[in-house]
Amino acid sequence: MPNDSTSPYATYVSHLEKGELAYQFSPAANRAVFFPRLICPYTGSDQLEWRVSQGRGTVYATTVVHPAEGAPFNVALIDCDEGFRLMSRVEDVAPMDVKIGMRVKFRVHRPGGEEDPVAVFTPEAA
Amino acid sequence: MENLKRGAAAIVGVAESDLGQVADGMSPMDLSAQAIMRALADCGLTLKDVDGLFCAMTQQRMSIVSLIEYLGVAPKFIGSSMTGGSSFEFHVAQAAAAIDAGLCNVAVIAYGSTQRSVGRKQASAREVNPYETPFKPFLPTSAYALAASRHMHQFGTTREQLAEVAVAARKWAQLNPVAWEKKPLTVEDVLKSRMISYPFTVRDCCLVTDGGGAIVMTSAAQAKSLKKPPAFVLGCGHGVTHMNISSMPDLTVTGAKAAGEAAYRMAKLSAKDIDVVELYDAFTINTILFLEDLGFCRKGEGGAFVSGGNIAPGGRLPVNTNGGGLSYCHPGMYGLLILIEGVRQLRGECGARQVKKHDTAMVHGNGGVLSAQASVILGTSATV
Numbered sequence: 219m220p221n222d223s224t225s226p227y228a229t230y231v232s233h234l235e236k237g238e239l240a241y242q243f244s245p246a247a248n249r250a251v252f253f254p255r256l257i258c259p260y261t262g263s264d265q266l267e268w269r270v271s272q273g274r275g276t277v278y279a280t281t282v283v284h285p286a287e288g289a290p291f292n293v294a295l296i297d298c299d300e301g302f303r304l305m306s307r308v309e310d311v312a313p314m315d316v317k318i319g320m321r322v323k324f325r326v327h328r329p330g331g332e333e334d335p336v337a338v339f340t341p342e343a344a
Numbered sequence: 345m346e347n348l349k350r351g352a353a354a355i356v357g358v359a360e361s362d363l364g365q366v367a368d369g370m371s372p373m374d375l376s377a378q379a380i381m382r383a384l385a386d387c388g389l390t391l392k393d394v395d396g397l398f399c400a401m402t403q404q405r406m407s408i409v410s411l412i413e414y415l416g417v418a419p420k421f422i423g424s425s426m427t428g429g430s431s432f433e434f435h436v437a438q439a440a441a442a443i444d445a446g447l448c449n450v451a452v453i454a455y456g457s458t459q460r461s462v463g464r465k466q467a468s469a470r471e472v473n474p475y476e477t478p479f480k481p482f483l484p485t486s487a488y489a490l491a492a493s494r495h496m497h498q499f500g501t502t503r504e505q506l507a508e509v510a511v512a513a514r515k516w517a518q519l520n521p522v523a524w525e526k527k528p529l530t531v532e533d534v535l536k537s538r539m540i541s542y543p544f545t546v547r548d549c550c551l552v553t554d555g556g557g558a559i560v561m562t563s564a565a566q567a568k569s570l571k572k573p574p575a576f577v578l579g580c581g582h583g584v585t586h587m588n589i590s591s592m593p594d595l596t597v598t599g600a601k602a603a604g605e606a607a608y609r610m611a612k613l614s615a616k617d618i619d620v621v622e623l624y625d626a627f628t629i630n631t632i633l634f635l636e637d638l639g640f641c642r643k644g645e646g647g648a649f650v651s652g653g654n655i656a657p658g659g660r661l662p663v664n665t666n667g668g669g670l671s672y673c674h675p676g677m678y679g680l681l682i683l684i685e686g687v688r689q690l691r692g693e694c695g696a697r698q699v700k701k702h703d704t705a706m707v708h709g710n711g712g713v714l715s716a717q718a719s720v721i722l723g724t725s726a727t728v
Contacts, residue, residue, distance in 0.1 A: 227474055253475045253591070279497075279595055281489035282542040283482045290539075293481045295490055295590055305476045305590040314542070318497040329478075336478045 226254035229268060234335040239271040239324045241302045252302035273324030274299045274342065282313040292316045296339055298324075310340045350610055351728035353440035354567035354574035357387030357560030358684040363673045364524050365460055366554040372403045373414040375456030375556035380415070383558040388571040389450060394560075396421040396448030398439055399455060400431035402468040402676045411454060421448040427584070428711025429624055431455075432559075432680040433718035437580035439561045449562060453683075456556030457675035464552055467676055476588055482541050485549055487589035487713035488627040489541040494595040495629060496543065498644065503543050505647030507534035509628040510547050510670050512656035517667025519657060519697035524553050525671040548628040550668075555675030557684050564728070575687040576728045578613065578704070579721035581606025589713045596644075599717035600637035600708060607706075607719035608639070615639035618721070619701045620689045621661060622682035624710035625668040631655070634708050635663070638719065662699040665689060679709035683720065690724050703727055 224232075226242075230253075233240035242251040245267065247260035257264055275298040284290045292313035297303050308316040309327075322339035329336070359382030361375035376399065384390055397419040401407035408424035421442045425434045432453055439451035459467035481487060495501045511531055517523035529547065537545035567574035583599025583606075586592040608614055615638060623634045632646030640661060641649040649655070655663035666672045666685040673681060686705035688694050705722045 279490040279494045281481075281486050281493055282539075283480065283486055284539045284541065285480075285482070290542075291480070293479050293486050293490070293541075295595075303590060305479050305481070305588075307479050318493060333478070334474070 226256060230254045231334045233270065234326055234337065237326050239273050239337050240268055241271055241298070241300060242266040243269050250300050250302035252304055269300070271298050271300050271324065275322055275324070275339065277308065277316060277318050277320045277322060278303060280316045280318060296322060304337065306337055306339055308339045308341065348437060348441055348580055348610060349444055350578050350612065351576040351723070352564055353443045353561055354564055354576045355559050355561050355683065355687050355722065356567045356570045356572065356574050357383040357389065358687045359383040359386055359558055360522065360681065360684060361456055361556035363522055363555040363675070364553050366458060368461070370458060370461070372401050372456035372458055372556065373410055375458070375554070376411055376454040376558065377414055379456065379556050379558035380452055380454050383452070383560050386572060387560050389560060391415065391417060393450045394452050395419050396439060396442055396451030398423040398435040398451060398453040400424055400426045400435070400677070401455060401457065402459070403457060419448065421451070427716035427718070429626065429677040429679045430709030430711035430716050430718040431677060432683060433707065433709035433720050434582060436561070436577060436683065436720050437582070437718070440577050440580065443561065443563050449566070451561045452558055453561070453680065454556070454558040455677060455680045457677065458554045459676040460552050460554045473588055476590055484626065484713050485544060486541040488629055489544050490589055491595040491633070491714060492543050492629040495632065498596055499647065501632065501647035503535055504531050505651055506543065506548055506628040506632070507531040508651045509625065509631045510534050512650065512653065512659070513625060513664055513668040513670040515656045516665050516697055517671035520667045520672055523667040523672040524551055544627060550626045550670055550674035550678070553673050553675050555673045555681070557680040559680065559683055559687070573691050573724060575690045575722040575724070577720060578723045578727060579607035579609070579611030580719065581610065582716070582718040584716045587712060587715055592714060596633070598633050598637050598714045600634045600719065603708070603717040603719040604638040607721050611721040611723070613704065613721060618704050618706045620665060620686070620699045620705045621663045622666070622686045622705060622707045623664060624678055624682060624708060625664055625670050626674070626678070626710060628670070630710060631663065633714070634710070638706060638708060657697065665694065665697050665699060679711070682707050682709065686722050690722055
């Protein structure tokens with residue numbers, strides 16, 4: 219059998235590069251799967267479909283990290299409307315004002331250099 | 345654990361290594377060896393009697409191989425499951441099974457860490473997860489802080505209630521001669537301390553110390569002929585729900601629920617039968633989550649349960665009687681030290697912090713970021 223031509227992570231990043239938040243869907247489990255992988259963790263099926271999220275979600279949990287140097291910043295878990303959860307941060311709002319239950323929308327953050335783009339969120343109302 | 349026999353194996357020897365800040369140049373293996381010799385002396389056995397060996401460490405990638413080299417032993421059975429801080433509760437179940445199957449007769453479980461001396465970054469390798477690392481969570485603290493945020497949101501748990509856990513631990517530590525932190529601590533002190541990852545200040549977080557320990561296990565039959573009263577392994581259970589916090593199904597319910605249920609089933613006991621509780625309190629939220637998941641109070645009521653001195657000395661339920669990872673000692677992975685305290689409480693050796701009724705102990709280990717949970721229920725000869 220030939221080697222796979224791409225990895226789950228590379229596929230995820232290629233979507234981010236196009237401005238898309240991608241996730242996987244498992245028809246066998248009839249639910250979303252995240253983080254991207256080769257096996258559905260609910261059924262063991264290897265038939266996972268890639269889908270693009272509408273990019274809307276709700277803050278599930280939130281913390282504010284106080285680094286030894288520099289300004290405090292937010293780290294949050296976001297539940298996307300398609301039924302998957304990811305770690306991210308909510309931008310354009312003071313870190314302590316990120317509240318559980320807050321509606322948020324996705325945007326791509328491009329750190330530049332060697333670093334891959336990542337999915338961040340902003341308040342939906344803004 | 346299905347098919348593991350209640351009371352077939354026992355912990356017969358226990359000891360800590362040097363704790364807190366150890367001598368310059370001391371290695372994790374030095375501390376392990378020191379604890380092993382003390383634990384063997386505690387039960388009157390020698391290294392020659394040991395034919396089963398278990399360990400897991402953060403500073404040694406193949407710690408069991410390092411330990412075999414150091415001790416110059418050739419055990420018949422070895423194990424080195426690595427589930428973080430709960431590794432040793434897993435090892436107890438594995439050692440009990442190995443002893444019952446006749447694969448070994450005397451098993452030692454050991455640990456050592458010099459994380460305070462060498463620095464936290466040197467003590468464990470940093471792992472990169474492309475789905476989490478870019479957001480710079482301060483791990484493990486931020487993961488537990490996320491769980492705390494969810495508990496506060498869902499059940500109205502307050503920062504004051506989290507602080508009560510740290511205050512109770514400190515009160516127990518004041519009764520423990522070898523505890524690291526003994527200064528008086530109030531709820532207000534905890535809240536006003538340096539913020540690390542909201543809602544946790546540094547006083548919601550475990551200590552960073554050196555330390556280690558060892559326990560000796562053998563069959564129930566042989567246990568009865570040794571120096572100290574045996575602590576029989578009545579129940580074991582585990583629950584592994586995730587590795588990374590973003591994959592934890594529900595941040596308010598941990599694998600301790602499955603772990604506890606399995607251990608109670610094997611022990612034929614329930615939470616109300618437990619005299620003393622030793623939980624892995626890496627952060628204040630742990631104690632609340634585990635008391636709920638292990639059935640000592642209902643889900644969501646942990647904040648109220650730990651308040652008003654209820655789990656402190658003289659309270660309704662003695663919890664973390666050594667002062668916990670929060671005030672006694674937290675050498676990177678803490679799970680072996682709670683087994684040692686559980687055994688000492690059952691023996692009645694704990695001096696000023698000794699609990700009055702001490703026939704059963706729930707010892708609960710936590711590994712990763714609420715990831716790998718394992719419970720061990722211990723009992724005196726009155727329970728078997």
